[in-house]
Amino acid sequence: xKRLSDIGEDSLIERLVGRLDRADGGCATVVxxxxxxxxxxxxGRRGLxxxxxxxxxxxxxxxxxxxxAAKVGWKAVARVVSDFxxxxxxxxQLLVTIAMxxxxxxxxxxxxxxxMNKCATAHGAEICGGxxxxxxxxxxxxxxxxxxxxxxxxxxxxxxxGRVGDSIxxxxxxxxxxxxxxxxxxxxxxxxxxxxxxxxxxxxMDLSDGLARDLPRLAAASGCGFVLDEKxxxxxxxxxxFRALGxxxxxxxxxxxxPRTASRLCREWNxxxxxxxxxxxxxxxxxxxxxxxxxxxxxxxxxxT
Amino acid sequence: xKRLSDIGEDSLIERLVGRLDRADGGCATVVxxxxxxxxxxxxGRRGLxxxxxxxxxxxxxxxxxxxxAAKVGWKAVARVVSDFxxxxxxxxQLLVTIAMxxxxxxxxxxxxxxxMNKCATAHGAEICGGxxxxxxxxxxxxxxxxxxxxxxxxxxxxxxxGRVGDSIxxxxxxxxxxxxxxxxxxxxxxxxxxxxxxxxxxxxMDLSDGLARDLPRLAAASGCGFVLDEKxxxxxxxxxxFRALGxxxxxxxxxxxxPRTASRLCREWNxxxxxxxxxxxxxxxxxxxxxxxxxxxxxxxxxxT
Numbered sequence: 300x301k302r303l304s305d306i307g308e309d310s311l312i313e314r315l316v317g318r319l320d321r322a323d324g325g326c327a328t329v330v331x332x333x334x335x336x337x338x339x340x341x342x343g344r345r346g347l348x349x350x351x352x353x354x355x356x357x358x359x360x361x362x363x364x365x366x367x368a369a370k371v372g373w374k375a376v377a378r379v380v381s382d383f384x385x386x387x388x389x390x391x392q393l394l395v396t397i398a399m400x401x402x403x404x405x406x407x408x409x410x411x412x413x414x415m416n417k418c419a420t421a422h423g424a425e426i427c428g429g430x431x432x433x434x435x436x437x438x439x440x441x442x443x444x445x446x447x448x449x450x451x452x453x454x455x456x457x458x459x460x461g462r463v464g465d466s467i468x469x470x471x472x473x474x475x476x477x478x479x480x481x482x483x484x485x486x487x488x489x490x491x492x493x494x495x496x497x498x499x500x501x502x503x504m505d506l507s508d509g510l511a512r513d514l515p516r517l518a519a520a521s522g523c524g525f526v527l528d529e530k531x532x533x534x535x536x537x538x539x540x541f542r543a544l545g546x547x548x549x550x551x552x553x554x555x556x557x558p559r560t561a562s563r564l565c566r567e568w569n570x571x572x573x574x575x576x577x578x579x580x581x582x583x584x585x586x587x588x589x590x591x592x593x594x595x596x597x598x599x600x601x602x603x604t
Numbered sequence: 605x606k607r608l609s610d611i612g613e614d615s616l617i618e619r620l621v622g623r624l625d626r627a628d629g630g631c632a633t634v635v636x637x638x639x640x641x642x643x644x645x646x647x648g649r650r651g652l653x654x655x656x657x658x659x660x661x662x663x664x665x666x667x668x669x670x671x672x673a674a675k676v677g678w679k680a681v682a683r684v685v686s687d688f689x690x691x692x693x694x695x696x697q698l699l700v701t702i703a704m705x706x707x708x709x710x711x712x713x714x715x716x717x718x719x720m721n722k723c724a725t726a727h728g729a730e731i732c733g734g735x736x737x738x739x740x741x742x743x744x745x746x747x748x749x750x751x752x753x754x755x756x757x758x759x760x761x762x763x764x765x766g767r768v769g770d771s772i773x774x775x776x777x778x779x780x781x782x783x784x785x786x787x788x789x790x791x792x793x794x795x796x797x798x799x800x801x802x803x804x805x806x807x808x809m810d811l812s813d814g815l816a817r818d819l820p821r822l823a824a825a826s827g828c829g830f831v832l833d834e835k836x837x838x839x840x841x842x843x844x845x846f847r848a849l850g851x852x853x854x855x856x857x858x859x860x861x862x863p864r865t866a867s868r869l870c871r872e873w874n875x876x877x878x879x880x881x882x883x884x885x886x887x888x889x890x891x892x893x894x895x896x897x898x899x900x901x902x903x904x905x906x907x908x909t
Contacts, residue, residue, distance in 0.1 A: 303713065304706035308736055311710065315717045315736075322730040325696025326652060326754045329732045338733040340697055340752075343649045347631060351733060353658075353699040353750050359740040391630025392645055394658040398746050401609035405616065408608065412620045425627040427634045428643040428656060431613055431620075435664040438744040441703050445658050445750030447645075449631045 372414025524589030677719025829894030
């Protein structure tokens with residue numbers, strides 16, 4: 300009898316979404332369905348597509364029970380905002396679900412909400428509804444944030460638009476997120492909007508599970524392999540290559556552009572975002588070429604044992 | 605130190621949403637915010653508002669671990685669809701979050717998804733994304749469904765539009781849901797759309813926590829009290845008044861209309877939906893009058909002990 304731990308997250312999702320039916324979908328049309336950072340939906344608005352995203356934090360998996368509640372709340376919203384950035388978009392309305400044991404302190408939940416509200420308003424989003432539920436005593440708390448966002452029709456970027464020969468770039472530095480960044484990171488909304496406004500970004504995603512897991516996903520979605528220039532990978536202080544690839548929760552942008560675009564992009568980037576590095580770390584190759592195995596070590600996987 | 609069990613669900617929500625900031629909200633404007641069955645958002649679409657809703661099922665709270673997975677999946681989606689019905693609308697796109705222990709059988713999750721997909725397509729909705737996460741071993745599974753829906757601009761109905769003297773009506777029969785209906789109910793989408801197309805419905809909600817809890821919420825939102833004609837309350841077979849008021853999970857529509865509308869409505873209803881009763885069960889009164897206490901017994905409350 301197969302259990303989730305036997306097949307892992309990616310192949311579980313593949314199994315599940317492969318069997319979904321299309322329906323008329325109310326008054327809207329799905330442009331990009333399951334498998335990307337957000338769903339992209341045409342809701343009949345001129346010039347804009349709507350983005351849909353949901354993401355959850357589980358106590359003991361994504362944060363520790365004794366982590367400051369306001370920071371956990373920030374993170375819960377920031378992860379969703381980061382996914383809007385990954386598409387080249389920005390957030391709009393958010394719905395918040397909190398499932399907690401009844402013996403949780405009211406003060407804790409209030410601080411959690413304060414952190415969520417702070418992150419939402421900092422990025423022009425607003426919490427407009429949600430839900431609270433109890434979980435049985437002893438069960439892990441679950442915080443789930445669902446949201447709508449927006450992206451210009453000609454500007455949205457998926458994981459699947461990469462082409463053989465594209466340069467692979469990453470914002471910021473990788474690794475060591477558990478030292479605190481995973482609870483207080485700034486989603487790359489501003490950077491992403493600048494990127495899609497000024498350059499033809501072919502593929503993009505945000506790094507949540509670590510480059511070692513996320514880059515193979517982007518490459519696979521684009522029908523490509525990849526090579527990495529390991530020495531060029533920007534690492535946070537105290538992080539070796541293994542940690543930069545595998546720690547996860549970087550919430551930086553991973554993107555590909557044509558090689559010609561890459562050099563112009565890096566030049567202009569440094570003038571606009573002098574504090575934040577943007578680094579070419581490798582390139583997309585023909586599928587089956589490249590070096591997928593070398594970096595498959597590490598990275599965060601749900602259901603793996 | 606106050607805990608969630610000390611204050612209960614309703615006052616927790618009141619505390620939390622009272623402190624939310626408004627933001628520019630991307631490219632959309634919130635018309636109805638927290639506190640109703642759905643949020644109502646103006647997304648710049650002619651003639652239509654978008655509805656936003658999220659709802660979760662917790663193992664051991666909303667369903668038992670040995671309940672058939674496909675039925676649990678149906679219920680998870682049907683609850684959200686029912687909330688769109690409560691506003692006079694219909695569903696569009698859905699996002700599904702599944703947080704499960706890693707030792708859960710793949711077959712179980714596949715059946716769950718099958719049930720969700722079945723309920724979605726049965727109501728013209730489509731699952732266009734979502735997420736899977738692990739929870740620590742021994743923790744309750746959480747299934748969360750978030751969705752967008754639509755409602756005609758002039759037709760959406762909130763909980764707060766009721767007026768003193770309004771007749772209170774309920775669809776179907778109440779009580780005994782645990783015998784099976786809570787896992788297989790049909791959200792009242794068709795009925796709701798007919799209602800808002802043909803009548804001026806002043807207030808409406810769906811009954812999830814039982815009439816004893818939900819009617820006081822509708823009355824309070826409308827700034828009214830209420831009187832019930834207890835003998836008229838339509839009960840399922842084997843249910844006494846207490847169970848009809850308190851069992852919960854009826855997923856019927858509770859609505860108010862002017863007394864003059866009520867008689868015409870009931871007549872026309874019986875011609876269109878001959879299989880489903882629609883019953884006048886009481887009326888809204890001045891706030892502070894009526895009989896709130898008599899029916900406050902029973903009903904489902906999260907965090908209560």
